[in-house]
Amino acid sequence: MKWxxxxxxxxxxxxxxxxxxxxxxxxxxxxxxQATPVPSGILMNSYRFMGKLKRFSIDAITTNEDMYSDKMLxxxxxxxxxxxxxxxxxxxxxxxxxxxxxxYINNGHFTVYDKDMNYYGxxxxxxxxxxxxxxxxEKFDIKTSLANILYTDLDKRIPPKxxxxxxxxxxxxxxxxxxxxxxxxxxxxxxxxAVGKYPVIRRFTVIDKTExxxxxxxxxxxxxxxxxxxxxDFIFEKPKGAVQIDIEPANEWEAQ
Numbered sequence: 001m002k003w004x005x006x007x008x009x010x011x012x013x014x015x016x017x018x019x020x021x022x023x024x025x026x027x028x029x030x031x032x033x034q035a036t037p038v039p040s041g042i043l044m045n046s047y048r049f050m051g052k053l054k055r056f057s058i059d060a061i062t063t064n065e066d067m068y069s070d071k072m073l074x075x076x077x078x079x080x081x082x083x084x085x086x087x088x089x090x091x092x093x094x095x096x097x098x099x100x101x102x103x104y105i106n107n108g109h110f111t112v113y114d115k116d117m118n119y120y121g122x123x124x125x126x127x128x129x130x131x132x133x134x135x136x137x138e139k140f141d142i143k144t145s146l147a148n149i150l151y152t153d154l155d156k157r158i159p160p161k162x163x164x165x166x167x168x169x170x171x172x173x174x175x176x177x178x179x180x181x182x183x184x185x186x187x188x189x190x191x192x193x194a195v196g197k198y199p200v201i202r203r204f205t206v207i208d209k210t211e212x213x214x215x216x217x218x219x220x221x222x223x224x225x226x227x228x229x230x231x232x233d234f235i236f237e238k239p240k241g242a243v244q245i246d247i248e249p250a251n252e253w254e255a256q
Contacts, residue, residue: 022175026124039164039180043191046199057227058082060146062096065215068227071214083227084150087128089234103134104236111236112247118239121247145206146219152201169195172202198225 009134060080063074078096083089090105100115106129111119125132130151134201151157160182167179170192187210205218213245 036166037178039166039182040160040162042166042178042180042193042199043160043164044112044155046193046201049199050149050201051154052083052088053225055085055227057084057229058149058222059222059224060219062077062146062217064217065213065224066127067213067215074216076172079188082150083229083233084129085234086152087130089231090129090132090150091234094206102236104234105129105230106236108132110136113236113242117247118241119243119245120236120238122236123247140247145151145204145217149201149221151192172220177202183208198223199226 025131026101058081059180062078062080062084064076064078066076068074074095078094078099081093083091088105088107092101092103094101094103102111102113102115103145104111105125108125110125110132112118118125121146125135133147133150137147148154148158161184163181164180164182167181169176170179171177172192172194176195179189179190179192179194180187183189185210186209187240190205191201193199196204200223201221203218203220207214207216
């Protein structure tokens with residue numbers, strides 16, 4: 001699973017100044033160049049910070065482009081809420097154009113509920129969130145960039161392979177953020193990381209360079225680092241009339 005699977009020159013800020021000594025001797029002005037931050041270092045610092053969080057909530061808005069009948073790109077939007085209590089509890093609510101679902105990981109039990117179809121499925125998975133996500137992604141061929149944020153060891157899983165590009169400071173919902181970018185043969189990735197003591201990812205975009213239309217996905221995130229979470233928040237309660245179905249691995253879907 002890869003997140004960065006999806007140029008610009010940053011100008012150094014230059015300060016100049018001159019000073020007169022007490023004897024009025026003129027000193028030569030000195031130019032002091034401020035070093036441009038290293039994008040890969042900013043990203044790794046964010047990965048490590050997010051990986052150490054014990055509990056948090058995120059509200060995210062995602063937009064994804066997909067090809068319609070080989071004619072044009074269509075944009076789909078989803079609204080996502082995530083509650084995380086590490087190491088073993090996760091609750092996700094997703095509502096939008098294509099999917100309206102709830103997901104639960106609770107101490108080794110995984111449940112997915114489709115709100116439109118009113119059916120649900122359950123699985124036994126590894127207890128820790130990291131291991132459970134690995135199991136689900138590999139067995140069911142799930143691909144989602146947003147879920148990468150839930151891992152505790154992103155700095156080891158997907159460290160950037162280049163220093164990247166630094167574009168300066170930009171605001172995301174009134175939060176000053178480092179705006180950085182990376183490019184690979186298959187994808188371009190931009191990310192906005194909050195400046196200061198809470199370096200969380202506030203926004204990211206991914207461009208797929210393998211497709212002729214270069215589809216783009218974008219996500220904006222709002223974090224709550226001190227949420228009030230209860231044990232019941234991570235327990236699936238069967239809605240009235242909901243039908244339980246089997247969850248089949250991706251290779252079984254392909255065989256049918």
